[in-house]
Amino acid sequence: MTIPMTDLTEQYRALKLEIDEAVHRVLSNGTFILGDEVKSFETAVAAYTGVAHAVGVASGTDALLLALLACGIGEGDEVITTPFSFIATSESIARTGATPVFVDIEPDTLNIDCQAIAAAITPRTKGIVPVHLYGQPCDMKTLMSLAKAHNLRVVEDCAQAQGATWHEQQVGSFGDCGCFSFFPSKMLGAYGDGGLVTTNNADIAERLRVLRNHGAKTKYYHDTNGFNSRLDSLQAAVLRVKLQHLPEWIDKRRAIAAQYAEAFDRMDGVDVLGLRPGADHVFNYYTVRIEGAAARRDSLSAHLKDHGIATAIYYPKPLHAQEVYAALSHGMKDFPNAALASQQVLSLPIYPEMTLDQVAQVTDAVASFKGFKYIGE
Numbered sequence: 001m002t003i004p005m006t007d008l009t010e011q012y013r014a015l016k017l018e019i020d021e022a023v024h025r026v027l028s029n030g031t032f033i034l035g036d037e038v039k040s041f042e043t044a045v046a047a048y049t050g051v052a053h054a055v056g057v058a059s060g061t062d063a064l065l066l067a068l069l070a071c072g073i074g075e076g077d078e079v080i081t082t083p084f085s086f087i088a089t090s091e092s093i094a095r096t097g098a099t100p101v102f103v104d105i106e107p108d109t110l111n112i113d114c115q116a117i118a119a120a121i122t123p124r125t126k127g128i129v130p131v132h133l134y135g136q137p138c139d140m141k142t143l144m145s146l147a148k149a150h151n152l153r154v155v156e157d158c159a160q161a162q163g164a165t166w167h168e169q170q171v172g173s174f175g176d177c178g179c180f181s182f183f184p185s186k187m188l189g190a191y192g193d194g195g196l197v198t199t200n201n202a203d204i205a206e207r208l209r210v211l212r213n214h215g216a217k218t219k220y221y222h223d224t225n226g227f228n229s230r231l232d233s234l235q236a237a238v239l240r241v242k243l244q245h246l247p248e249w250i251d252k253r254r255a256i257a258a259q260y261a262e263a264f265d266r267m268d269g270v271d272v273l274g275l276r277p278g279a280d281h282v283f284n285y286y287t288v289r290i291e292g293a294a295a296r297r298d299s300l301s302a303h304l305k306d307h308g309i310a311t312a313i314y315y316p317k318p319l320h321a322q323e324v325y326a327a328l329s330h331g332m333k334d335f336p337n338a339a340l341a342s343q344q345v346l347s348l349p350i351y352p353e354m355t356l357d358q359v360a361q362v363t364d365a366v367a368s369f370k371g372f373k374y375i376g377e
């Protein structure tokens, strides 16, 4: 039996009746762009997240871009973010015309080091984009008090962290905007692309609704340059079904993560990432560090593949070292924690339908890699 990184067909089998009903409802009522399905889903996400407004858009990347624009970020501004994330984080900053300014990550959680942000603030700094990496919230207390003191906008990248909380408060409810992705492998996966922005600010919500729909408040009357970036009704209907299952899925992911951590804590050579007190991780991805050089991590990955176990590397090259940012003239050494993490991280299969037997199959396969046996065996 092979074990994939995630198994969406298994999830569909479990929810088939509910999802088929939702899809047929949309097919029968004939509204496919925005409409009541999207409104109902937005209302449900806003309630779940504990915010006043939610605006569905075409992807997580668009959520970030539209949120930054709605916050007034653009040409000449600097926006602070992590060098250790998916490209969409810095790409959306650059797309507004602003410059991404990277701040290194914490070596244990791999989230942006909020204590180090202050030193990167300049007179041009306009905002911060923290990423709740793998599903663990950043230190939002430190980050929000810095942002307040310097009058900076905060756009949270919650693409991997829907449902995660920092001291009981949902991610996406701290900053000016929270950005979510419904890419199929995320916490809440659509059957295609989708995204959403949360906010407590009515003006920002209004700007987002205008931006996603060609800059028009009233159809065919355009106030600003906008986008075609809307959430499909079909996706919204499916996502509203799935949102009801999110809390139980998070519990299952946490149980799997706990079993992984229990096994890896007893294994030399595999380091479990740190958990911040107060941060309730949702484990969109389960990532460990493999001590040593990248070659060792890569040969473990090949060993697991031989055992029918999929793995992934999020991410093999930090953002500051990407060709696209050559003009920023960063060297690998500028952000040593991000550089080392990119050599050592390995993400293992995790999804709510994964059985604890399958988790044991993964940990046993890791233990059978040269030098990794359980301590004491």
Ligand SMILES: *Cc1c(COP(=O)(O)O)cnc(C)c1O
Binding pocket: 059, 060, 061, 062, 085, 086, 088, 089, 131, 157, 159, 160, 180, 181, 182, 183, 193, 194, 195
């Ligand atoms: C997936 C992801 C995005 C982008 O989401 P899409 O829906 O794929 O556009 C942005 N940031 C992070 C951290 C992500 O993991």
